[in-house]
Amino acid sequence: MNQFPSLPVISVEELAQRLDQDSDELQLIDVREPEEVAIAYIKGFEVLSLSQFEQWSHEIEQRFDPHKETFVLCHHGMRSAQMCLWLLNNGFTNVKNVSGGIAAYAARVDAKIPQY
Numbered sequence: 027m028n029q030f031p032s033l034p035v036i037s038v039e040e041l042a043q044r045l046d047q048d049s050d051e052l053q054l055i056d057v058r059e060p061e062e063v064a065i066a067y068i069k070g071f072e073v074l075s076l077s078q079f080e081q082w083s084h085e086i087e088q089r090f091d092p093h094k095e096t097f098v099l100c101h102h103g104m105r106s107a108q109m110c111l112w113l114l115n116n117g118f119t120n121v122k123n124v125s126g127g128i129a130a131y132a133a134r135v136d137a138k139i140p141q142y
Contacts (some may be wrong), residue, residue, distance in 0.1 A: 036122040038131040053096040
């Protein structure tokens with residue numbers, strides 16, 4: 027069930043394809059906490075933990091291009107949806123939430139990534 031019906035999403039299968047094809051063209055943001063990232067991580071994602079929002083929010087436009095395709099990941103897709111909405115409200119134009127988060131990615135794409 028998508029609690030954010032207007033929010034663009036990408037499936038974990040599509041994400042895997044895009045990472046194989048053109049990961050240099052993508053901006054990848056993981057909003058999970060450091061202890062979660064220590065358990066399971068997808069190469070290429072930059073970690074911007076939501077709990078550390080105050081530390082990185084003021085520099086988001088310097089660190090990321092607001093018009094470049096941006097995928098946002100969390101554990102199941104709720105925190106990343108919140109981040110997507112915040113990015114869209116702050117001038118980002120091409121943001122997608124990774125549907126099901128890293129849990130779905132580990133279950134359906136890469137079984138070597140630990141579930142937690």
